[in-house]
Structure formats: structure tokens, C-alpha cells
Amino acid sequence: MSGHPLEDIDRLILGTLGEGAAVKTRQHLAACTPCQKRFDDGVLMLRAARGGLEQPGLGELDRIVARATAITEGNVAYQPLSRRVWGVALFAAAAGALLVLLWPTPTVGKVLTAGAELTIDGQPAAVDQPVPRGAKVIAAKGDSALLLDGQRGVLLREGAIARVEGAGDRVSLEQGRARFSVKPNAGRFLVLAGKTEVEVKGTVFVVDRKTNEETLVAVHRGEVEVRDGQKAVAVKGGQETTVKAQVASPAVEVRPGSLAEDRGDGLLDMILRALRKVLTAIDEAVGG
Amino acid sequence: LDSSFLRALRGGDAEAFTAFVRAYAPRVRRLAMHHFRSPFEQEDAVQEVFLLLHRQKTAIDPLRPDDVPGFVLTLARRRIYDLLRSKGREPAKEELSDEAWVSDGSAPFEQAANTELAELLARFEEKLSPKHRDYFRKVFVEGKDFDEARDLLGLKALRARYLKAVLLEKLRHHGPLLEYLGKRDGNPNRERS
Numbered sequence: 505m506s507g508h509p510l511e512d513i514d515r516l517i518l519g520t521l522g523e524g525a526a527v528k529t530r531q532h533l534a535a536c537t538p539c540q541k542r543f544d545d546g547v548l549m550l551r552a553a554r555g556g557l558e559q560p561g562l563g564e565l566d567r568i569v570a571r572a573t574a575i576t577e578g579n580v581a582y583q584p585l586s587r588r589v590w591g592v593a594l595f596a597a598a599a600g601a602l603l604v605l606l607w608p609t610p611t612v613g614k615v616l617t618a619g620a621e622l623t624i625d626g627q628p629a630a631v632d633q634p635v636p637r638g639a640k641v642i643a644a645k646g647d648s649a650l651l652l653d654g655q656r657g658v659l660l661r662e663g664a665i666a667r668v669e670g671a672g673d674r675v676s677l678e679q680g681r682a683r684f685s686v687k688p689n690a691g692r693f694l695v696l697a698g699k700t701e702v703e704v705k706g707t708v709f710v711v712d713r714k715t716n717e718e719t720l721v722a723v724h725r726g727e728v729e730v731r732d733g734q735k736a737v738a739v740k741g742g743q744e745t746t747v748k749a750q751v752a753s754p755a756v757e758v759r760p761g762s763l764a765e766d767r768g769d770g771l772l773d774m775i776l777r778a779l780r781k782v783l784t785a786i787d788e789a790v791g792g
Numbered sequence: 793l794d795s796s797f798l799r800a801l802r803g804g805d806a807e808a809f810t811a812f813v814r815a816y817a818p819r820v821r822r823l824a825m826h827h828f829r830s831p832f833e834q835e836d837a838v839q840e841v842f843l844l845l846h847r848q849k850t851a852i853d854p855l856r857p858d859d860v861p862g863f864v865l866t867l868a869r870r871r872i873y874d875l876l877r878s879k880g881r882e883p884a885k886e887e888l889s890d891e892a893w894v895s896d897g898s899a900p901f902e903q904a905a906n907t908e909l910a911e912l913l914a915r916f917e918e919k920l921s922p923k924h925r926d927y928f929r930k931v932f933v934e935g936k937d938f939d940e941a942r943d944l945l946g947l948k949a950l951r952a953r954y955l956k957a958v959l960l961e962k963l964r965h966h967g968p969l970l971e972y973l974g975k976r977d978g979n980p981n982r983e984r985s
Contacts, residue, residue: 518956519938533832540832547831548973549963552909553932558825562932565817568835572813572842576806626957644954663950 508532508539511626511640517546519563523574612637612652612672616785619646619662640667643680649786655690657786659683670694681712685786688726700747701731707741719747722758798854809849813842819861820868826888827872837875841868912968920962927955932963 512529515521521529533540550561613635615622621644622629625636635641635650643660650658652672660666664680675682676696685708686693695702695711697719702711707726713719721730722744730737730745732752739745743755800808817838824837844867852863873883913933917925923945930941942952963969 514957514960518960520953520956534836540830544831545964545973546960549960549969550932551831552969552972553913553928553963554935555910555913555933557909558822560818560821562935565821568817568821568838569810569813571835571839572817573806573810575843575846576804576809621951621954621958623954623957628958628961642950642954644950665950 508536508542510539510542513539513543514546514626516567517543517550517563519567610637610671611635612668612670613650613654613656616649616651616657616789617647619643619648619660621645622648622660635668635672637671638667638669640665651786651789653690654789655687656693657685657789659685659786677711677713679713681710683710684708686726697747699733699750700752702728703731704728709739717749721745721747794857795854798852798857798860802850802852802854804849809846812845816845816864817842820864823865823868823888824872827876827884837872840875841871844871909972912966912972915968916963916966920959924955924959924962927952928959931956932959 509529509532512521512525513533516526516529533543547561547564548557550564551557551559552561554561611634615624615629615631615633615635618629618631618633623642623644624633624639626640629641629648635652641648641650641660643662643664646662648660650660650668652658652668652675656672658666658675659682661681661683664682665678666682667676667678668674669676673692674694674696675684682695684693684695684704686704693704695704697711697713698716700719700721702709702721704726707728708724709726709728710722710724711719712722721728721739723739723741725741727738727740730739730747730752732747732750734750735752737745737752737755739755742758744758745755746753797808797811801812820838820841821834824834824841828834828837845864848867852860876883917928920928926945927941927947930936930944931938936944938952938956941947942949947955
């Protein structure tokens with residue numbers, strides 16, 4: 505089912521999908537039999553959980569009501585396609601679906617260690633599970649680590665949400681804290697945290713997206729370039745910088761062993777003990 | 793549905809239409825379930841029915857509120873039959889009874905007649921960890937509001953989202969439930985998705 509919007513289908517069923525995405529997903533469902541079966545099975549499972557297949561499942565009536573009441577807002581996107589365009593849409597969607605089926609999403613990495621609750625594109629993930637290009641990875645409980653392109657280790661701290669892009673050479677950190685370990689001479693690697701960009705060639709560093717407006721970058725080894733959209737700030741090993749309201753502060757030296765990654769929790773030794781296994785796995789994997 | 797409400801509905805009041813949809817969605821859904829097997833098709837049929845009702849709202853007589861259920865049923869049947877014909881299918885041979893049309897359809901879990909389903913769900917719950925079980929019972933079985941259940945169990949939003957996705961996935965892989973649904977759709981070897 506690679507290339508099918510499985511996560512969006514489940515979110516549509518569970519009522520956590522935005523309006524625009526819901527319309528697109530419904531249009532896909534109308535033309536894709538395997539996805540429609542997934543939707544149908546999911547809805548039936550939720551109905552069954554209520555004690556009978558005649559019962560409306562979790563969020564089902566709310567979904568129906570939200571969709572129907574949008575009619576009064578003149579939201580034509582909610583209305584089914586007219587018959588005239590239906591054939592064209594079906595043909596285009598079927599052709600697209602066939603293309604997607606024949607052109608599977610490439611794998612750009614794998615899971616090195618999985619915390620208590622790790623998901624990839626909404627599905628629970630385990631060690632050695634492939635990470636497809638464009639995957640959304642959520643470390644909901646516990647820390648988890650990924651190895652991208654065999655050269656870049658990413659430690660996602662609990663609560664972190666990241667999307668893996670490109671050929672595993674670009675990670676968009678949507679929320680939380682992550683530690684990156686990049687093999688020297690592994691080529692360009694970019695970490696995006698909102699509008700802040702961190703570019704690196706070989707180093708170990710941490711990006712903590714505290715809020716949408718504040719991102720902290722701390723470098724353990726090597727050097728990175730932090731771009732805030734206006735200028736670039738070079739941050740070397742043992743230094744850190746904070747980007748607030750799209751302005752990066754000058755890099756500042758930090759006392760050894762007290763970079764933001766550790767200082768944030770105030771329990772350096774305990775954290776390092778807990779993370780040693782994961783960090784070692786990453787270092788071994790990237791040869792750092 | 794008194795006269796003033798029906799006047800507002802006729803006049804295109806969005807809030808009145810929302811209340812109207814809330815009132816009739818369970819019945820229209822039941823009618824759609826009677827004629828369509830796929831939940832996706834059922835939801836599309838419900839949407840088409842309400843689209844037609846919105847276009848025909850001026851035909852509602854505000855002085856005759858008792859006629860509204862019959863009006864909705866007539867238009868709903870007409871639209872569903874049109875949809876079936878457009879797909880080259882015939883309507884169900886037995887029409888939905890009037891009793892089934894007006895019953896509220898909101899019987900709680902405890903009243904479920906299907907004991908087989910109740911038993912296999914009980915086995916499913918037994919296998920869950922206590923944290924998963926609590927959330928499953930509150931949200932999936934009892935149908936509690938997401939935020940209310942989250943507050944009751946002291947969960948963070950991200951954790952609650954995770955639990956919902958994981959529990960749905962676990963349901964998808966619960967063998968006895970797959971067997972039950974397989975028997976229902978005549979495919980005892982139903983594949984795990």
C-alpha cells in the first residue's frame with residue numbers, strides 16, 4: 505500500500521484530519537479500491553467496538569454532520585463530484601493510483617532503536633523497520649533512533665515529531681528535540697525547524713524546537729551553519745545558538761558537558777546513562 | 793421542529809440546517825445502510841440526501857411539522873434509489889420498516905444484542921495493557937468525547953492521538969474480529985490489512 509494515504513485515511517476515520525485534507529482523501533477513496541476497503545474496514549471495526557455493526561462508530565455521526573452542514577457554507581469541495589467530471593476524475597485517479605502502485609516510495613533509512621511508542625506514518629514501528637521517503641515519525645513515548653542513508657543518525661527525544669525528506673539528507677523537525685550524528689564527508693545534510701535551517705557536513709548536534717518561534721541549536725562536535733532567513737551563524741563544537749522570532753543569536757561557548765541537550769533536563773549523568781546505548785548504536789552505525 | 797424552526801430552515805438559516813442534520817443524520821444513515829454495504833458509499837449517500845434536502849428546503853411547510861419525517865424519508869429514498877441506479881444496482885428488496893426508520897438507533901453497548909461480538913470484544917480488551925484498555929473503553933466503546941476522555945485519564949494530546957491510532961491498528965489485527973467480519977461479508981478468509 506506504499507504511496508496510499510494510509511495515515512490520512514485513519515485520521516479521517518478517527519476524526520483528526522483537517523477539512524482540506526479530508527476532501528482530498530475522500531476524492532482519493534472514491535477512486536482507489538484498496539484504500540476504500542481500508543476505510544470501510546476501519547469504520548466497521550469502530551462500529552463493532554460500540555457493540556454492533558448498526559451502531560455509529562467513534563466520531564462517525566460527527567463526521568457525517570460536519571460534512572453535511574458544510575453545504576450551507578457553499579463549500580462545494582464537500583459536495584460529491586458531478587457526474588460530468590466524475591468519469592474524468594476516476595480515470596485520472598486510477599491512472600495516478602496505478603502509477604503510485606508501480607512506483608513505490610523509496611526507503612531512505614531504518615529504525616535503529618524504538619522507544620515505548622514510536623509511529624511511522626501513523627503506524628506503530630519497531631527496530632529495523634524501513635523509513636520511507638516523506639515519512640512522518642513520532643516518538644510519542646520514550647526516545648527512538650533512526651539511521652538515514654546509512655550515514656546519519658537521528659535520536660528523537662520523547663515528544664519529537666519529524667518528517668524525513670529527500671534521500672534521507674533532510675529532516676524537518678516539527679516539534680520537540682532531536683540529536684543528529686552525521687558521518688564526516690557524508691555530503692550535505694539539512695535540518696529544518698520552521699524557517700530555521702541548520703546545514704552540516706559532519707558533526708554531532710542537537711536541534712530543539714521549543715516553540716514555533718524559538719529553536720535552539722547546540723553542537724557537540726564539528727561545525728554547523730544556522731540560517732535564520734536573513735543571515736548565517738557558524739556554530740562550532742561546544743557552542744550553541746538560539747533562533748527567536750527568526751533572528752539567530754551569536755554563537756556562545758558553553759561549559760563542557762553542559763550543552764543544551766543535557767542542561768535542559770538538569771540531570772546530565774542520568775540522561776547520558778539512559779541514552780548511552782542509543783548513542784552508541786548511532787555512533788557505530790554512522791562510524792563516528 | 794416547531795414552526796419557527798422550520799421557517800428558519802426554509803429561509804436558509806445555517807444553524808437551523810445544522811440542527812436539522814443532527815436530528816435526521818441517524819435516520820438517513822440507517823436508510824443508507826439498508827441499501828449500501830460499504831460504509832464509504834453509505835456516507836456519500838447520506839451526503840447526497842442532505843444536499844437534496846437543502847435544495848428542496850422551501851418545500852417544507854412550517855405549519856405542518858408532523859409531515860417533516862415523511863418528507864425527509866421520501867426525498868431520502870428518492871435520492872438513494874437514483875444513486876443505486878447510477879451505479880447499475882437495484883434497491884434492497886425489502887424496504888426499511890417505519891419502525892426502523894424512526895427508532896433512535898443509539899442503543900448503548902450494554903444493550904447490544906450481538907453477544908458474539910460482545911464476547912470477542914471482551915477478549916480484545918483483556919489483551920490490552922491497562923492504559924490502552926482504559927482509553928479503549930472510554931472512547932471506542934462508551935463513545936466519550938476525545939477531550940473529556942483525555943482529561944479523565946490525564947493524557948497529553950499527542951499521547952491520546954497515538955492511542956487512537958494504535959487501538960485502531962490493534963482492532964485491524966484482532967483475529968476473532970476479522971473472522972466475524974469475514975463471516976458477515978461472506979469471506980471467511982478475510983485478509984489482515
